Amino acid sequence: MRRLWIDGRFVESSTGATLSVIDPATEEVVDVVPKGGPADADKAVAAAKAAFPAWKKTTAWARADLLVEIARRFRQHQEGLALTLTRETGRTLRKNRGYATWAATCFEYYAGLIRDRRGRVIPSAEPGQLNLVIKEPIGVVGCIVPFNYPLLLLAWKVAPALAAGNTVVIKPASQTPLMTLDLHAIFDHLPHGVVNIITGSGSEVGDALVRHPDVPCIAFTGSTEVGKHIYRLGADRMKRLHLELGGSDAAIVCADADLESASRAVAWTAFLNAGQVCTSAERIYVEESIAGRFLEQFEALTKALVVGPGMNEKTEVTPLIGRKERDAVEARVADAGREGDVAADRTGQVRSAAVRRARTQVR
Numbered sequence: 001m002r003r004l005w006i007d008g009r010f011v012e013s014s015t016g017a018t019l020s021v022i023d024p025a026t027e028e029v030v031d032v033v034p035k036g037g038p039a040d041a042d043k044a045v046a047a048a049k050a051a052f053p054a055w056k057k058t059t060a061w062a063r064a065d066l067l068v069e070i071a072r073r074f075r076q077h078q079e080g081l082a083l084t085l086t087r088e089t090g091r092t093l094r095k096n097r098g099y100a101t102w103a104a105t106c107f108e109y110y111a112g113l114i115r116d117r118r119g120r121v122i123p124s125a126e127p128g129q130l131n132l133v134i135k136e137p138i139g140v141v142g143c144i145v146p147f148n149y150p151l152l153l154l155a156w157k158v159a160p161a162l163a164a165g166n167t168v169v170i171k172p173a174s175q176t177p178l179m180t181l182d183l184h185a186i187f188d189h190l191p192h193g194v195v196n197i198i199t200g201s202g203s204e205v206g207d208a209l210v211r212h213p214d215v216p217c218i219a220f221t222g223s224t225e226v227g228k229h230i231y232r233l234g235a236d237r238m239k240r241l242h243l244e245l246g247g248s249d250a251a252i253v254c255a256d257a258d259l260e261s262a263s264r265a266v267a268w269t270a271f272l273n274a275g276q277v278c279t280s281a282e283r284i285y286v287e288e289s290i291a292g293r294f295l296e297q298f299e300a301l302t303k304a305l306v307v308g309p310g311m312n313e314k315t316e317v318t319p320l321i322g323r324k325e326r327d328a329v330e331a332r333v334a335d336a337g338r339e340g341d342v343a344a345d346r347t348g349q350v351r352s353a354a355v356r357r358a359r360t361q362v363r
Contacts (some may be wrong), residue, residue: 001018001031001032001033001034002031002033002034002177002178002181002182003034003181004034004036004040004044004181004197004198004199005181005183005184005187005195005196005197005198006040006043006044006047006196006197006198007043007044007047007050007051007192007193007196008188008191008192008193009192010184011040011043012034013034013035013036013037013040013199013200014036014037014039014040014043015034015035015036015037015039015040015200017034017035017037018032018033018034018035019032019033019034019035019174019177019199019200020032021033021088021175021176021177021178022175022322023087023088023090024089024090024318024319024320024321024322025090025308025309025310025311025318025319026309027323030087030088030178031178033177033178033181033199034199034200035199035200035201036198036199036200036204036205037200037204037205037208038204038205038208040198040200040205041169041171041198041200041205041208041209041212042208042212044169044196044197044198045140045169045196045209045212045214045215046214047192047193047196048140048167048168048169048193048194048196049139049140049167049214050193051167051191051192051193051194052137052139052140052166052167054191055137055165055166055167055191055194056136056137056165056166058165058191060114060115060118061115063111063114063162063163063165064111064112064114064115064163065111066162066189066190067107067108067110067111067159067162067163068107068108068111069189070104070107070159070186070187071103071104071105071107071108071111072104073185073186074100074101074103074104074107074186075100075101075104077100077182077185077186078097078100078101079097080182081096081100081151081179081182082096082097082099082100083096084178084179084182085099085150085151085176085179086310086311087178088150088175088176088177088178088179089147089148089150089175089176089310089321090274090309090310090318090319090320090321091273091310091318092310092312092313092315092316092318093310093311093313094313096151096310099149099151099152100151102152102155103151103152103154103155106152106155106156106159107155107159109159110159110160110162110163111163113163114163114164118134118135119132119133119134119135120132120133121133135164136165137164137165137166138166138216138217138240139166139167139214139215139216139217140166140167140168140169140212140214140215140216140217141157141161141166141167141168141169141215141217141218141219142168142169142171142209142210142212142215142217142218142219143157143158143161143168143169143170143171143219144171144202144206144209144218144219144220144221144222144230145157145170145171145172145173145180145221146173146221146222147173147175147176147276147321148273148276148277148278148321149221149273149277150172150173150176150179150180151179153221153244154170154172154180154183157170157219157221157242158170158195161217161219162190162194162195166217167193167194167195167196168194168195168196169196169197169198169209169215170183170195170196170197170198171197171198171199171200171202171205171206171209172197172199174199174200174201174202175321175322176321177199180197180199181197181199183195183197184197202226206230207233210230210233210234210239211233213237215239216237216239216240217239217240217241217242218230218234218239218240218241218242219242220241220242220243220244221243221244221245221278222244222245222246223245223246224245224246227243227245230243231243244278245278246278247278247279247282248282248283249269249279249280249281249282249283250281250282250283250284250285251265251266251269251270251281251283251284251285252285253266253284253285253286253287253290253294254287255287255289255290257290259290259293259294259297260297262294263294263297263298263301264301266281266284266298267298267301267302267305269281270284271302271305271316271317273318274317274318274319274320275329276320276321276325305317
């Protein structure tokens with residue numbers, strides 16, 4: 001069983017409880033991880049706070065070199081990270097290899113950025129004055145990462161935070177903590193306490209991070225409902241919040257569109273990661289004059305999609321993360337079918353076929 005990573009070493013959970021990680025493709029338990037509690041969040045924050053003064057004073061060039069090493073290690077461990085991601089997220093091995101590369105590129109980008117940027121010079125209001133804007137790190141950043149892109153969204157939070165001279169405490173989603181806990185091998189060359197990784201529920205560990213007086217900044221990706229909750233908790237201390245929340249995105253297909261390209265684009269955005277993307281198209285508006293032809297092409301593309309487990313290199317649509325999410329999709333499909341509109345019903349039939357195939361594969 002993996003353990004928490006606090007202050008550069010493995011740590012047992014204070015609660016003694018565990019969380020089971022389920023393979024979405026087989027519904028079998030892949031592994032169990034510690035279910036941390038508020039006390040573990042306190043330890044991680046204390047370690048990050050203690051490491052902050054020295055990390056803040058580390059030169060930008062030295063931090064940049066350390067971030068480049070992180071990128072090198074991501075590429076070195078690409079296959080192992082991709083395998084773990086596929087087992088816990090269900091996403092294809094092919095895409096997860098790519099996300100490991102993207103993560104490496106992200107750290108390289110911020111390593112380059114900090115080598116020659118610290119602030120800016122602005123015009124002076126009076127002769128003889130020199131006005132400068134200097135950017136300073138703020139301290140401990142709590143990075144709360146969702147299940148749908150546990151590596152990429154982690155990199156987008158952690159890389160800029162470390163580059164700027166902040167220290168971090170990372171909390172992954174309870175469904176997908178395995179790869180995140182394995183990142184000790186990516187970060188263990190950094191000074192102890194600069195990166196800390198803890199697991200646990202959002203209501204306990206997540207809230208403890210948001211409420212903590214020594215965490216001035218929270219970077220969160222997840223649902224709008226949870227984002228509002230974090231906003232309320234952080235308001236008392238005027239915390240800096242970076243909230244990337246859910247959406248209800250629309251695809252619009254006009255009459256003069258290339259229908260082949262449009263149908264492929266809509267199919268891609270609707271079924272990417274089984275639709276578990278905040279920017280996936282949830283509503284499709286098609287001009288009436290081309291609606292019939294568009295639906296024919298969209299239906300043909302949907303029927304041709306290969307639904308299956310992520311370990312199969314030919315798979316295009318992977319399972320949803322869990323039963324609760326699958327049941328929610330099936331309920332929405334049923335609602336759409338009951339509405340009675342011809343176009344909506346036809347689209348519902350297409351999606352129902354995809355859901356039935358996904359359900360068969362999951363079971």
